[in-house]
Amino acid sequence: MLNQRKIFLHDRIGFVEYLGHLGDDLTVVNSARVSFGKTSEKLTEKDKRLIKYLYEHKHWTPFSHVLFQFRIKMPFFVARQWFRHQIGLSRNEISRRYVKEEPDFFVPDYFRVNADNIKQGSLDEKNVKNDYFVAKLIEQYKASLELYNEMLQNNIPAEQARVVLPMGAYTEFIESASLAAYMRIYTLRVSKDAQKETSQYIKAIFEFIGEYCPVSFGLIK
Amino acid sequence: MLNQRKIFLHDRIGFVEYLGHLGDDLTVVNSARVSFGKTSEKLTEKDKRLIKYLYEHKHWTPFSHVLFQFRIKMPFFVARQWFRHQIGLSRNEISRRYVKEEPDFFVPDYFRVNADNIKQGSLDEKNVKNDYFVAKLIEQYKASLELYNEMLQNNIPAEQARVVLPMGAYTEFIESASLAAYMRIYTLRVSKDAQKETSQYIKAIFEFIGEYCPVSFGLIK
Amino acid sequence: MLNQRKIFLHDRIGFVEYLGHLGDDLTVVNSARVSFGKTSEKLTEKDKRLIKYLYEHKHWTPFSHVLFQFRIKMPFFVARQWFRHQIGLSRNEISRRYVKEEPDFFVPDYFRVNADNIKQGSLDEKNVKNDYFVAKLIEQYKASLELYNEMLQNNIPAEQARVVLPMGAYTEFIESASLAAYMRIYTLRVSKDAQKETSQYIKAIFEFIGEYCPVSFGLIK
């Protein structure tokens, strides 16, 4: 059981905050059983096997009746991937056109190195470089923000000034989505060649889902 | 406040049963306010005016974060209209291929008369005719059901035998949908030229919505 | 190459009529290649392997840029299954509220027998029963239509009179959909336990798709 209702990610600026949910594993079972005109009151072993069967045979609709709501803060470059997922999701996002607060910026813990380019002994080299590039990135972020602020002070509208903001700037939104939708995102965004920064968000979401839908959660792990 | 959790319709066979919901009027407000980076704890008069503004300017996304779940029993000819509405709705339906119970049939309280064909003094005539046609309809339903049962007894699969079932036969399904989705259905299905049998279903749904979202409910009336 | 532009089905009343299309196998390739900033002018062997790769790895979006348009006539009980498929499809359907012509009715070539109930020597029995049930079905259709017509003549509106029409009555609609959407329908509706009457429609659609997208067509067979 999670005590906290907010999971912070990577640089502890990004987060997934649980706002509410509707339904659980039993909802999946009863939505599937409606085809047969049946209802369960309590989750049985047979029901658990049904959930497994539905998942393995890609019968997604019963999973679309369990609904979750989150407040999410993620960098733009992650949001661009995230927002491609559309079916069964609703979103309302913060707008740079209306918000006066300065944006936050994403700083990676460390920069990865392309697997096929790693040479023997490059590990230390990488670590040295990491400090160098993190410093350069922060410097670049600062320069962007300074120009952005200077534009605003000169009455250039935020909608136009934002061209200078980097893809590493944070955005924030409320998202309501079905378990089925999150299962699809999980499948696509936690594969070997998926971007790690994106994987962390869907994994955080499933931490919350796991509390209410342990059987469904057990399947995707 | 409704005491019953199930609203029966027309012939008291069809129904809308409330199963659960997520969010309320405040959810609409906070989903809209995320654009401005703000949150309300309690619904103020200003919040109510915001809901009105959003509704009148057709900003639907804030209404898409309030979610309802119902079990609905309706005749096929209504379901065909209902299932055209797809955005923001999930459904799992009973299947004639798996269910052994005999279907129920819809009998109208009275048959309407085309407005442009009503002649002076035809009202009594109509009532006489109504008894006649209701009797004929029931007779026809019975004949359909008898042939359907005879087919099943002769091992014809239900998927094929159902060709003989009338559009007045009932179906049943679980539906999860957003307030935004139901507002769209309401707008289209409670107009002057909408079919009465369909209007009754969306009105019953809004009886439940009205309990949790009185401000939003007040707008669509 | 098909000479006819209309494929008639089962009882030769139902049909799939080709109305137009946009794109072909090369469109799939170029839509996928946009990720890499590349374009092909002519389909190469390498392109064909790419289509196979996309299909096998369920990368559906490149297939969503090839679009087809059909006029389809199918019985209600098939349409109810067909209309569950929603993503990437647009439909406009004939309305019993506005159309004066009498509906057509679907008569199966033969009634199937539940596999697990077939007894030795029942084959002849089945054929005798088939004639019997086809005759009974047609009789029942006629009785429905007579009552329907009698209602209309007495100024009962068509929207209400249709409760008496059977699920075997035909409907007609125009459908525009992507290759991706039809591939999904094919996968679900041409499996061992799918209903034959529905399978025939998606197979007919792929007869037309095969003309313009032979490589994609080759994959689903």
Add this chain to the structure above:
Amino acid sequence: MLNQRKIFLHDRIGFVEYLGHLGDDLTVVNSARVSFGKTSEKLTEKDKRLIKYLYEHKHWTPFSHVLFQFRIKMPFFVARQWFRHQIGLSRNEISRRYVKEEPDFFVPDYFRVNADNIKQGSLDEKNVKNDYFVAKLIEQYKASLELYNEMLQNNIPAEQARVVLPMGAYTEFIESASLAAYMRIYTLRVSKDAQKETSQYIKAIFEFIGEYCPVSFGLIK
């Protein structure tokens, strides 16, 4: 009639390129008429009035059978608004993870000034500032690109290096969408408070639509 098949926008780097279409004004008419079981061969004055009626009464489905395909190059900050529109649109986008070419950057012709902050005589002031900010923006773009390139040369993967790229960087994608979808975008993105950079894209798209659907085009102007 357009001679060119590509419309360049603002800084002449962004563009909308026509790739193909399916259907025209007559398709709208025939899709609507299917409800009545009727078909037109040639667009009559009555048909034109029907299109107007459908548009004014928001009967969108007949407009969803006319389909267009474009290759579009737009800056990220415009793409973020554009990609919110999801219904009836398919997209495949270039990926910074796979493409080696350096990105292009959007430079506005001039920066706007918030209407409510314009003081008397500020016009000249604005023009001076404009040159200043355009120069600063280009400088900032260059610094971003240099750091981005340096990261790539040090084997940091593109998926991570892109955090430094500005929202003014260009992306490119293929989009297939219905006339109904573009009408919705037009309505929302060509209003008084819509962002000009986004309006220009939907206007360019309607230049092409106007060639094939002059009647529908006439309605949205």
